[in-house]
Amino acid sequence: MKSMSRYKSTAIILFIVGLILLIPFIAMQQTNEVNWTLSDFVVAGFLLTGTGIAFDIISRKSSKISYRFASAIAICTALFMVWSNLAVGIIGSENNSANLMYPGVLTIGIVGGFIVKFRPLGMSFALIATAIAQVIVTAIAVFLDLGAPYNSSTQLIIFNGFFIELWLVSAWFFAKASKVS
Numbered sequence: 001m002k003s004m005s006r007y008k009s010t011a012i013i014l015f016i017v018g019l020i021l022l023i024p025f026i027a028m029q030q031t032n033e034v035n036w037t038l039s040d041f042v043v044a045g046f047l048l049t050g051t052g053i054a055f056d057i058i059s060r061k062s063s064k065i066s067y068r069f070a071s072a073i074a075i076c077t078a079l080f081m082v083w084s085n086l087a088v089g090i091i092g093s094e095n096n097s098a099n100l101m102y103p104g105v106l107t108i109g110i111v112g113g114f115i116v117k118f119r120p121l122g123m124s125f126a127l128i129a130t131a132i133a134q135v136i137v138t139a140i141a142v143f144l145d146l147g148a149p150y151n152s153s154t155q156l157i158i159f160n161g162f163f164i165e166l167w168l169v170s171a172w173f174f175a176k177a178s179k180v181s
Contacts, residue, residue, distance in 0.1 A: 006056075013052035017045055043086065051079045057063045062177060070120075071171030074127060077166040078106055091141045091151065098146040105133045105163060109167070120178035127171035131164045138164070 021041060027034040036044075048095040055075050059068045081102060084090055091098040109130035116122020140146070142153045151159075 009056045010053065012035040013049060013056065017048040017052065020048055021045055025042065027161070044083075047079060047082060051075055058113075058118055062120065064120075064177045066173045067120055067177035070123065070127075070170045070177060073166055073173065074109065074123075077163060077170065081106065081163055089150075091156065092147045093150055096150075099140060101137045105137055106134045121175045123169070124171045124174035124178065127167050127174060131167035131171065134160055134164045134167060151175060 021044060024034050024036050024044075027042075028036060055071060058071045061067065061071075081090070085099050085102050086094065088094055089096050089099050090102060099121070109126055112124060112126025112129055116126055138156060141151075141156050141160075145153070147153070149158050
């Protein structure tokens, strides 16, 4: 019964990913402004499928809405960070090697999640650690002026601040999920 439910969830995820990928495909037929390659579709498909499956697995750890909401925020934040970094880069351009610090930020959250077995209070601390790692990356980028000439220090602080805020909001919802009702 459980494996059938997983199979059904995966099929739904793949269907939704297919629908999402139809958007740029159709746009390519209508305008020259959208110009995806096969590798763009493969990477997007992999990222979206991985995001959907990760949410499906992690959200099953608790039936609490606050836990599921926290999971959705964390997973979507990770997706947006990876997508932004691959598409245009967060620090400077996508070719700036300073952007290689961001997988370290995500690794802290992922490894932290496994260490705490995805329990809500532990996930709250893991995401606080992730936010702190993002603060450190931002500080390094700003103080060493790694975004020049593409990003000003203000732009780096604002864009990274957006991610930091999302990590902390997710941490708050995980902490809320840890409280006994």
